[in-house]
Amino acid sequence: MSFLRPVLAALALALATPALAEMKIQEVTSPGGVKAWLVEDHGIPFTALEIRFVGGTSLDAPGKRGATNLMAGLIEEGAGDLDSRGFAEARDALAASFRFDASNDAFSVSAKFLTENRDQAVDLLALALTDPRFDQDAVDRVREQVLSGLRSDEKDAGTIASRSFDRLAFGDHPYASAGEGTVDSVTALTRDDVIAAWKGALARDRVVIGAAGDITAEELGLVIDRLLGGLPATGAPQPGPAPWLLKPGVTVVDFPSPQSVVYFGHQGIDRDDPDFFAAYLLNEVMAGGRFSSRLMREVREKRGLTYGIGTWLIPMDLADLYLGQFSASNDKAGPAMDVVKAEWARIAAEGITQQELDETKTYLTGSYALRFSGNGPIAGILAGMQLDHLPIDYVDTRNDKIEAITLEDVQRVAKRLYQPDQLHFVVVGQPTGLTSTP
Amino acid sequence: MRLFPFLALKPLVLLTALLAPPALAEQVTTFRLDNGLDVVVIEDHRAPLVVQQIWYRAGAADEMPGKSGIAHFLEHLMFKGTEKIPPNMFSALIEQQGGDDNAFTSWDYTAYYQRIAADRLEMVMEMEADRMRNLRMTEDDVTTERQVILEERAQRTDSDPGALLGEQMRAALFLNSHYGIPIIGWRHEMEGLGRDDALAWYRKYYAPNNATLIIAGDVTPDEVRRLAEKYYGPIAPSDGIAPRIRPQEPPQLAERRLKLADERVSNPYVYRVYLAPERNPGDQDEAAALLILAELLGGSGQTSVLARALQFDTQTAVYTSAFYDGTSIDDGTFGLYVVPAPGVTLEAAEAAVDATLADFLQKGPDPAAFERIKTQIRASEIYGKDDLQGLANMYGEELTIGLSVEDIQGFDEVLAGVTIEDVMAAAHQVLNRNSSVTGWLTQPEEAVK
Known part of the structure; x- marks a missing residue:
């Protein structure tokens, strides 16, 4: 095979990581004492800011499921002297962008603002964070939007599958139910519940910040204090670890559709675990997102049983999940599940080959730089690194950690990570020949 | 779309269709090779990355009656290999070099892209140029991949009442234009698409004088020109490329x-x-x-x-x-x-x-x-x-x-x-x-x- 040889040979020698080293991450401490990470780049006149408050929807008080999520939807619906419309008009007149989101473990603020009106944009965002109005008419209106989404979810096969999986796995922990809440719980939420959720979620003792773009360290420090200075020092405590109650087997949920949506998995591995890198590499081989992964080859490419299949290690604050997902026509769901089980057993028994290890390493190390594709993504990565308690030089050492993984490591971790006897499949559809495990 | 697992949402035109005043304008250089290939270079030297895209002027609205879905089906089959690329190794070779790749089809175009470290640009240009004319596929490849696109249709359209309504509405909106054909294809026609259909489509439309090459990122126009001449330059143009004059809408008189x-x-x-x-x-x-x-x-x-x-x-x-x-x-x-x-x-x-x-x-x-x-x-x-x-x-x-x-x-x-x-x-x-x-x-x- 002569093709590509000259190019590839040259590349094999030049496998040095693309020059991420040129990207300098600064730690900034604001005058008020809040830390942030910053990548300064004055090429385009705007700043991307990503703020994370640890906690998220898991902070919902008992019986108040959905309060944090509803609060996230309301925080831009009026603040200070501005009602919902006034706030939106002020934001749009500055051409700033603010997004608020509540996930299992964090409340997120994603902001972009132009250099030319940065002070005004920051003042407006500060108003939303520290002085939201939560007007009753806004509460009622946004609640209807959330309820509309929940009613859609009730008839969405993918959502039914993921919620069923969580419910079976996590018992009465917040992880067991949707952060959006249920129709009943959201209907019962009051304005006071929303205010309590805001006070519990947005506090200075749990915040991490990533910033990138046209801003200096000194300017960023002042921005941070203006945004967060008015927030309480402490907020609501996170709940304890989630139990793991999922038994191996199959759960079929009847749903009228030509296809079945299948979620499958078992327990995962902690982000701080010394074996995490090896597990991450193994998942990349299994079905981490590449077309050349084992499950994409076996289930899609060779057998045509699905359009796509993926698996994800999901280390959360209070539980670790190893989850996979695919859709297949009802007559193909069972055969596709058989392939998954066989591949799970094969990798547990045999591990991976030296060639797979080498190729996956070059992919993971080479593609790392592709993630840093602009101010927005960079700010998000900086915030994520801090949420994962990674050191500030992680970007420079991450590829070394991947290079250091040995075949011995992955074979050992494969036996630990892959538990074919523990797999549970939730199948939403009308799959041929499948019934729930008793 | 071959895309998975990402959702392939069409971006809001407002967000992407706008351009900077001269002071901010991105550095864009264009040229055309002798064989008709249009090349556009967009320079961005902030990070050592590069994106290659090739856009073919062929999409679902160019399909023959009865062959709906063939443009998109061929898009899938373009990953099967060539004389030089072993079967099903196209994406794997790119992934082994730390890149990713994918493709998408619309009514007016079919496009392929790779994102990779800038020093690997030559490799992906060689590969993309190679499959412009040297694609290989077996009957088995076609049979299996047809199952994949039928699963894709089941997942993205048949499982989603909103998508089904949108498809029916488009078919009703366009009385004569082929924009009423779903990109993925009507199921009964997709089931009949074969290797000959795919190859006929490929031979008709995949040529340098029917494509635009975009190279964006940490590159210089001189380097791109050198590589484009080297890899795309030798490919002969097709003489079968006609202007895209397609059926037009008559006056619409009734809602x-x-x-x-x-x-x-x-x-x-x-x-x-x-x-x-x-x-x-x-x-x-x-x-x-x-x-x-x-x-x-x-x-x-x-x-x-x-x-x-x-x-x-x-x-x-x-x-x-x-x-x-x-x-x-x-x-x-x-x-x-x-x-x-x-x-x-x-x-x-x-x-x-x-x-x-x-x-x-x-x-x-x-x-x-x-x-x-x-x-x-x-x-x-x-x-x-x-x-x-x-x-x-x-x-x-x-x-x-x-x-x-x-x-x-x-x-x-x-x-x-x-x-x-x-x-x-x-x-x-x-x-x-x-x-x-x-x-x-x-x-x-x-x-x-």
């Missing part, structure tokens, strides 16, 4: 109404699509006005005309939006979408929309709202520059539908010059129910309490 009832529907809604003029070379004024009209009517959940009337002043709807898509060779579309509040019927919601539109056509927009949208448009040029792949997509798509680099770079100026009078003239022209289709997505009668 169409569809109702799709499905037990999987939870939130019924009203969706209306009007036929609208598209962007044309040297003539983008009306398109610019329609882009602003869509923003005014449904761009913001708090301040747009529909949100104010139906979500704030009355509690008629829980959600409203509007869009304009004019980046196409033939007619574009202008759409409205309303999810009624609980207890409000689709009939009442639709009547409220029409009353709001009538009121808007009489009174026009709030001048302050108009100015805010202009400001946001100017800012989107700045934000847009942060997204290299978005810029590459914009140039690729807009060049492929026949716009020039001058049209693309001048569009912001056209937008800046739009007046309220222009918007109102465009609104009166487009918001004509005779050239529209209105869809109701509902639950089956017996399920409605």
Whole structure:
């Protein structure tokens, strides 16, 4: 095979990581004492800011499921002297962008603002964070939007599958139910519940910040204090670890559709675990997102049983999940599940080959730089690194950690990570020949 | 789309179709090889990355009757290998070098891309040029991949009542244009697509004089020219490439109404699509006005005309939006979408929309709202520059539908010059129910309490 040889040979020698080293991450401490990470780049006149408050929807008080999520939807619906419309008009007149989101473990603020009106944009965002109005008419209106989404979810096969999986796995922990809440719980939420959720979620003792773009360290420090200075020092405590109650087997949920949506998995591995890198590499081989992964080859490419299949290690604050997902026509769901089980057993028994290890390493190390594709993504990565308690030089050492993984490591971790006897499949559809495990 | 697991949402035209004033304009260089291949280089030296895209001027609207889905099917088969690339190794070779790749198909184009470290550009250019003419596929490849696209259709369309309604509405909106054909294909025709169909399509359309190559990122035009000459230069042009003159719409004289009832529907809604003029070379004024009209009517959940009337002043709807898509060779579309509040019927919601539109056509927009949208448009040029792949997509798509680099770079100026009078003239022209289709997505009668 002569093709590509000259190019590839040259590349094999030049496998040095693309020059991420040129990207300098600064730690900034604001005058008020809040830390942030910053990548300064004055090429385009705007700043991307990503703020994370640890906690998220898991902070919902008992019986108040959905309060944090509803609060996230309301925080831009009026603040200070501005009602919902006034706030939106002020934001749009500055051409700033603010997004608020509540996930299992964090409340997120994603902001972009132009250099030319940065002070005004920051003042407006500060108003939303520290002085939201939560007007009753806004509460009622946004609640209807959330309820509309929940009613859609009730008839969405993918959502039914993921919620069923969580419910079976996590018992009465917040992880067991949707952060959006249920129709009943959201209907019962009051304005006071929303205010309590805001006070519990947005506090200075749990915040991490990533910033990138046209801003200096000194300017960023002042921005941070203006945004967060008015927030309480402490907020609501996170709940304890989630139990793991999922038994191996199959759960079929009847749903009228030509296809079945299948979620499958078992327990995962902690982000701080010394074996995490090896597990991450193994998942990349299994079905981490590449077309050349084992499950994409076996289930899609060779057998045509699905359009796509993926698996994800999901280390959360209070539980670790190893989850996979695919859709297949009802007559193909069972055969596709058989392939998954066989591949799970094969990798547990045999591990991976030296060639797979080498190729996956070059992919993971080479593609790392592709993630840093602009101010927005960079700010998000900086915030994520801090949420994962990674050191500030992680970007420079991450590829070394991947290079250091040995075949011995992955074979050992494969036996630990892959538990074919523990797999549970939730199948939403009308799959041929499948019934729930008793 | 071969895309998985990412959702392939069409970006809002407003966010991607805008360009910077000269001081901010991205560094763009264009040239054409002797064999007709158009090359566009977009320089961005902030990070050592590169994006290669090749856009073929062939899409679902170019398909022969009875062969719906063949453009998209061929897109999938393009990953099967060549004389030099072993079977199913195309993506793997790129992934082994730390890159990723994918492809997408629309009515007017089929596009392929890779993202990779800048020092691997030569490899991906060699590979992309190779499969322009040397594709290989076996009968088995075709049979298995046909199962994959049928699964794709099942996942993206047949499992989603909203997608089914959208497909039916498009078929009804276009009386004659092939834009009424679903990109993925009608299932019964997809089932009959074979290797010969795929190869005929490939041989007809995959040629340097029917493509635009975009290289964006940490590259220089000289280097790109050298590599393009080396790898794409030797490929002979096809003499079978004809101008894309396709069936046009007759006058549309009667509105169409569809109702799709499905037990999987939870939130019924009203969706209306009007036929609208598209962007044309040297003539983008009306398109610019329609882009602003869509923003005014449904761009913001708090301040747009529909949100104010139906979500704030009355509690008629829980959600409203509007869009304009004019980046196409033939007619574009202008759409409205309303999810009624609980207890409000689709009939009442639709009547409220029409009353709001009538009121808007009489009174026009709030001048302050108009100015805010202009400001946001100017800012989107700045934000847009942060997204290299978005810029590459914009140039690729807009060049492929026949716009020039001058049209693309001048569009912001056209937008800046739009007046309220222009918007109102465009609104009166487009918001004509005779050239529209209105869809109701509902639950089956017996399920409605």
